[in-house]
Amino acid sequence: MVVNEKILLWLRLNEAKGVGRISIKRLYDRFGSVEGIFEADEAELGKVEGIRRGIIKELNNKAHQDFAKAELERCEKAGVRIIALDFPEYPANLLQIPDPPPVLYVKGEFNKDDERAVAVVGSRNHNEYGEFMAKRLGSGLARFGITVVSGMARGIDSLAQASALDAGGRSIAVLGSGLDVVYPPEHKNLYERISENGAVISEFPLGEGPSAENFPRRNRIISGLSMGVVVVQANNPQSGSLITARAALEQGRNVYAVPGNAGSVWAKETNRLIKQGAVLVESAEDIVFDLFPSMGVKVDEMGSLFQSAEKREELSAGLRGKEEELYSLIPEPEEGSVEMDHLIRKSGLAANEAQSILTELELSGLIEKLPGGKWRKRRIAQ
Numbered sequence: 001m002v003v004n005e006k007i008l009l010w011l012r013l014n015e016a017k018g019v020g021r022i023s024i025k026r027l028y029d030r031f032g033s034v035e036g037i038f039e040a041d042e043a044e045l046g047k048v049e050g051i052r053r054g055i056i057k058e059l060n061n062k063a064h065q066d067f068a069k070a071e072l073e074r075c076e077k078a079g080v081r082i083i084a085l086d087f088p089e090y091p092a093n094l095l096q097i098p099d100p101p102p103v104l105y106v107k108g109e110f111n112k113d114d115e116r117a118v119a120v121v122g123s124r125n126h127n128e129y130g131e132f133m134a135k136r137l138g139s140g141l142a143r144f145g146i147t148v149v150s151g152m153a154r155g156i157d158s159l160a161q162a163s164a165l166d167a168g169g170r171s172i173a174v175l176g177s178g179l180d181v182v183y184p185p186e187h188k189n190l191y192e193r194i195s196e197n198g199a200v201i202s203e204f205p206l207g208e209g210p211s212a213e214n215f216p217r218r219n220r221i222i223s224g225l226s227m228g229v230v231v232v233q234a235n236n237p238q239s240g241s242l243i244t245a246r247a248a249l250e251q252g253r254n255v256y257a258v259p260g261n262a263g264s265v266w267a268k269e270t271n272r273l274i275k276q277g278a279v280l281v282e283s284a285e286d287i288v289f290d291l292f293p294s295m296g297v298k299v300d301e302m303g304s305l306f307q308s309a310e311k312r313e314e315l316s317a318g319l320r321g322k323e324e325e326l327y328s329l330i331p332e333p334e335e336g337s338v339e340m341d342h343l344i345r346k347s348g349l350a351a352n353e354a355q356s357i358l359t360e361l362e363l364s365g366l367i368e369k370l371p372g373g374k375w376r377k378r379r380i381a382q
Contacts, residue, residue, distance in 0.1 A: 004072060009034045010084040011068035014102045016058045021099040023050040028085050028102075074206050080179050081106045093117065097224040097251045101203035105179045107191075108199035114172065117147040118287060119222050119248075121241040122156025122232035127266050130233040132359065133258050134159035137230060139363045140284025142169020144292075147198065149174065149226050151218060151240070152187055156232045162190055163363065170198040174221045176214035178202060183210040219244040220251075228254035228291050230281060234269035242269055245278070254291060256281045309380050315366050322349065326357050330367055330375050337374035 013024060013034060026048050031037045037045075038059060045055050058064075075082055083090050083104050092115050094100050120137050122130060138148050138160035148164035150157035152173035161171040173194045177183045179202050182191050194200050203221065204214060222244050223229050229248040234241045245255050257278040260267020274280050281287055319327055329346050331338055344354050358375060361367045368378050 006034060006086075007072060007082050007084065008065075008068045009038055010103050011071055011082070012059065012061075012064040013037065015064040015067055016055070016061070018052055018058065019055070020050070021102060023048070024102045025085070025098065025100060026050060033086050034084065071205055075105065078180055078206060079107065080206065091115075091225055093226065094221065094224045097220065099220070100224065101221060103203065105202045105204070105206070106199055107179055107201075108195040108197075110172075110199055111170075113145060114147045114170065114198075114225075115227075116145065116292065117149050117172065117226045118291070119149040119226040119229040119244065120156065120160035120232065121150055121222065121229060121244050122160075123234050123236075123239065123241065123266070124153055124155035125235075126155050126233050129260070130156060130266060131159055134232050135163040135363055137232065137258075137281075137284055137287075138163030139167035139169075140365070141287065142167035143365050144284060144288050145169070146284075146288070146292075147172060149222055151176070151215075151222055152183075152190060152194070152200070153240070154184055154187075156241070158187055158190055160232070161194060165193050165197050167364070172198050172225060173200045174218050174225070175200065175202040175210075176204070176218040177210040178204050178206040178208040180206045181209055215240055216243050220247040223248035223251055223253055226253060228256055228287060230256040230258065230287065231270050231273060231278070232258045233260065233266045234273075235265045237269060239269070242273075245273060254279065256287055256290075258282070312366065312378070312380060315364055322347070322353070323357055323361065326354065327361055327366060327377075330361075330377055333376050333379040335376075337370050337376040339372075339374055343375070 013019065027037045030048050031040055042056050045051050046053065083106055085095070085100060085102055089110050090104070091110055118141055120134065122134060134156045141148050142164040147170045148160055149172045150161050152158055152161060152175065161173060164171045171194045173191065175183065179200060182188050191200055203217065219240055229245055231241050231245050248255050255273065255278045257270040257273040257280065259274060259280050260270055262271070279290055316327065326343060326347050326349070329338065329343055340354065344351055347354060358367070362369060366378060367375055369375055
């Protein structure tokens, strides 16, 4: 069967009334393909749990056939691909959950490395610390070759995804709308960047707006694509990031949380997650060491990442001006460390400008901050 004919069958099945995502997964597991589902008779279909009588009539509903043809044409015009459960490029992690979306609309490409994915989610409203940690985790995970998954929402989600792309990594954005409805609209540029360096996906048909009931469904896909979910900041127990964390637990994924100050409104729910058993994380390394021990990342006595000489040379070669000057003042690990005040005196930079540059250097993976506010270059692997 040609691809378009297969897609039409999947779209018809996805539109069938009274056949939910779990039932479709059961049908697929029983018959092995969408063709097998449509070729089965009423008696065979009725043996599958959750399938009601009259399913054959529903599958052959002319309205569903007309919708499928029109939707495929719309997708072709919009440059959107459709993949389904039995397509080889369907994400392997997502196939493992009980209710995977039968059909995914895709702009961009999946690749094999996307199986090593981590979701970074959090509040739309955040403070400076939340912004710093979202960027730190997004860029840090990308440097390990881990795909960053999120919902492209305002706040923590988009900060983590943009930082992953800035660090040369990949990202997958899962929308709660059709792919032709960019939400939020101000993230159009981020949408394009992700589609060029990963994928923007949705289970909703073209033209579907971002309604409230869509987002919990979207959140289960975020966690389903990922091996673990990190919550950076959350101040509402009903927030989307906590819905994603609960979905992750139900799907058997790891849940991580960034701690915050006791009593802080921004840390209320993440600290609660840690009390309930979520793994406390302060850096991408914490996640990598927990999820991917086989990666063989080495750690020194203070827990910092060993970095290859080639990687350091690649990163430092891109420094210019004040960044390059400040970086040259920071010692190698075997030479000790240096305090912020010393760097300000030597560089002549204002304190806020020096702090901004140091933060960017830390996010790029070239330097690390030690207890007591001291700085040093990251150690080179031996």
